[in-house]
Amino acid sequence: MRFNSASSLRSPRLFYPLLASPMAQDISSQQPAAFKGGWLGGIGLVAVVVMTWLPHSYMRMVGWPWALVWQLGFLAFGGWLIWLLRQFELPFRPLGYGLDWAVTGTGASLIICSLASDFKTVALWNVILATGYFFALYCGINWFNQAQVNTTQVAAAIATTMLGTALISLVLWRPETGAELGDSFSTALRNAMPFGHHNFVGGYFALALPFVAACAVAFKGSLRWLAVAASALTAIALYVSGSRGALLGILVWLLVTVIAFVLNPSAKGRTQRWLLGGLGLAVAIGVLASNSRVRSLFTSLDFNHPSGFVVQDGPLLDRYFMAQRALNILRDRPLVGIGPGVMSRVSNLYRPIETGLGSDHSQQLHSTPVQLLGEMGLLGLGLYLLWLVLLTVLWLRLYRTLTDPTDRWLLYGVGGGLLAYAVSSLTDYQLENIGISAALVALLALLISLARRTELPSPPTLAGGARRYFSLALVAWLAIASYVWFVADLGFLFAHRALGRAEQGDVAGSLQQLSAAAAFVPWDPTYPALAGQNIYQLLPLVPPAEQEAVRRDALVNFYSAAAIAPNDAWFNYNLAVLLLPQDPAAAQVYSQRAVQLLPRNRSLSRYLLGQTYLAQGQTDAAITAFSLEGLSQPEFLTLPLWRQAPLAPLQDPVVDQALAHHQSVLEAISPDTPGYATLYDQTALVRWWYQRPILIAEPGKLRPITQALLATDQNAEAALAIVNQALEATPQDQALLLLRAWLAPATFAQTYFAQADLPAPERALLAESLGQFRDARSWLTAMVKPTELTGRSLLGLTYRNRYAQAINLIAPLEGLEQWMISDLLGLFTELPREFVALDQTVEAIQTEQLNLPSAANNRFEILPPSPLPEKLF
Secondary structure, three states: OOOOOHHHOOOOOOOHHHHOOHHHOOOOOOOOOOOOOHHHHHHHHHHHHHHHHOOOHHHHOOOOOOHHHHHHHHHHHHHHHHHHHHOOOOOOOOOOOOHHHHHHHHHHHHHHHHHOOOOHHHHHHHHHHHHHHHHHHHHHHHHHHHHOOOHHHHHHHHHHHHHHHHHHHHHHOOOOOOOOOOOOHHHHHOOOOOOOOHHHHHHHHHHHHHHHHHHHHHOOOHHHHHHHHHHHHHHHHHHHHOOHHHHHHHHHHHHHHHHHHHHOOOOOOHHHHHHHHHHHHHHHHHHHHOOHHHHHHHHOEEOOOOOOOEEOOHHHHHHHHHHHHHHHHHHHOOOOOOOOOOHHHHHHHHOOHHHOOOOOOOOOOOOHHHHHHHHHHHHHHHHHHHHHHHHHHHHHHHHHHOOOHHHHHHHHHHHHHHHHHHHHOOOOOOOOOHHHHHHHHHHHHHHHHHHHOOOOOOOOOOOHHHHHHHHHHHHHHHHHHHHHHHHHHHHHHHHHHHHHHHHOOOHHHHHHHHHHHHHHOOOOOHHHHHHHHHHHOOHHHOOHHHHHHHHHHHHHHHHHHHHHOOOOHHHHHHHHHHHOOOOHHHHHHHHHHHHHHOOOOOOOHHHHHHHHHHHOOOHHHHHHHHHHHHHHOHHHHHOHHHHOOOOHHHHHHHHHHHHHHHHHHHHHOOOOOOOHHHHHHHHHHHHHHOOOOOOOOOHHHOOHHHHHHHHOOOOHHHHHHHHHHHHHHOOOOHHHHHHHHHHOHHHHHHHHHHHOOOOHHHHHHHHHHHHHOOOHHHHHOOOEEEOOOOEOOOHHHHOOOHHHHHOOEOOOOOOOEEEHHHHHHOOOOOOOOOOHHHHHHHHHHHHHHHOOOOHHHOOOOOOOOOOOOOOOO
């Protein structure tokens, strides 16, 4: 029998499907027997809803104890699917409409790509995760059919979940005070709740908004008010997510909706529809344009720049370079890609050098088709297109055959949600997120349920023999999944305990827990990396007699982490730093690997490489490496280390080479090119520092503080005039105020120190230096301080392990100092993140003189790792 959708709208039991209880259906006594085991489906459904509503769910899904929640839910779906298949007295139907072939192709392709991957266990983890959604889909469809669940009830359950997600998102949103009035509005808009990232939030609500809006029309009575509330809250949550990709998806959906409304041949009053549609679209565009995140995209595009079309939006540039990365993977592994979920393990091998300082160890390529192309090659891209075609064809067939008004509105909602999300997903990859993937599965299940209510041919039931084989295969697959999840969960548990004990000061207990985690999960570098980091940080506290043993233990753990994740630039860098004192040859290999993986960074990796060359007597190679570091970071050429052994004798050749490299870059690009002014300014400072002539006269490209310093050699009064003029525009500029205090201490020193926020010892030394040193270079080099340590972050995304967030070590180089006054003046600023001419110059020189091309220019390979020395110390 079939239910009339409208007749069920007033039923108080229409939310019962949310609990997966077949007893909740208002059915007649002639209803056929329902499948047993609905309680398993209820467990799975509750687990999915919990992971949708849980704050920071994307990170918590890979940590203790929340990993148990979704794993239990997916195991429940898998167990129920086996039970359904084994209930031979009841019919079991596949999805039909060609979708089973898509599922089969997806499963086979996932397995093939995983077996071809260099990181098979990591890929297997992601394959197991994907199969859980297919289990849920087949369970839901067959239970809907057998229990004759009404499509309106299914839609109401989905809409209720989406309403709950919107409520949680807005309740947990914490904009900064006064953000709506200040420049922080863009930051305030990036609401990451509950998924943990604003793009995830935007993607989910782009999928939800068209659906709940259609439900508001389809439903009646109290359900309509629920759907109206869901539409309003979902729209607000989408707006404050600040996700530009999601807003683009909604804009496309609105445009298609308006076109369909205007061109509807069965409706009357086309002129009025044109007016209403145009007005609605104009209002929608106006609302989107009011979002500062959307406006920032257009203000970052400069079509009239003298050097050509310029894009200054970082996220947009990232997506461009990530698409190039996918094309590099396609060149290297065209058919099967690198493996599902493996992107972060290999992404730096395929990273274009033009990326500069960006996209370090990218976990995803910020586009679903691009991600699938990279991780699964042409197979993945083909599957993506296959799913799009099959769903589009099914939707169009239903559009032509569905007659019930409620069902048609639900069809519009499903189609609109999938359209908006498809557009949004072009700008981000989100299928690893349980809440989003579960919502996609729910809408797909509703679409199939709508198809079962039409005259479209239903798929034949599965024969008993096939059901036996499928159920046995599922038992074997669940056994594999259970084992992988069990050992991974043990790793999460031990890491959770380790961090807890570390907070209590029990370092030995923490290391013991991390050692256990590493033994159970040998494919995850998180645990040896954390152990090595914790041991390394003990070095300042250890007596000299125990230093060697502690360094050895740290080195062993760093080596294990690098062996598990060999393409992590910083794991290789840390190994090189620790190996340098005892084994410069091994340190050279790991520093070379770090440079190949990340050609430009902020941590002086080429200085480290030069140290390894110098320790082995390769002076020319060391000078080349040092000069390239000076090209990438001009401040390096002025550090105190050049006045100390063993580098003091190399100062002149290094500076000469670096300045020649600077000159070649400046001469190769237009003065209007982004980055030219910064490099010219930094080059002028280095030339002034070493009293070298400035070869290119571009005074308009210099900052006021640089102009003033250059003027001090001839006329201090002129320098003071430059500073005073600049302070008229920026009266609180601390660097200019300090320089003015040095130029005229009797007049301005007291004014500067009255408002300067400095520690008392630094204040006293600085005050003394103003009168003691009247030569600018002598004053700048009067005080030294240790170089500020740099660290890394967000490795929980890189290695899909919540506890990897604690990995932050970039091993500092011994004896590295900087000039304190130079730092206070901010003389050396960072070069632009993307600086193509500079990066290409570095690459050419490094390849020619050191035979060290980056991975992207070396057939996506780097030097093989050096084995750990048998005798470390």
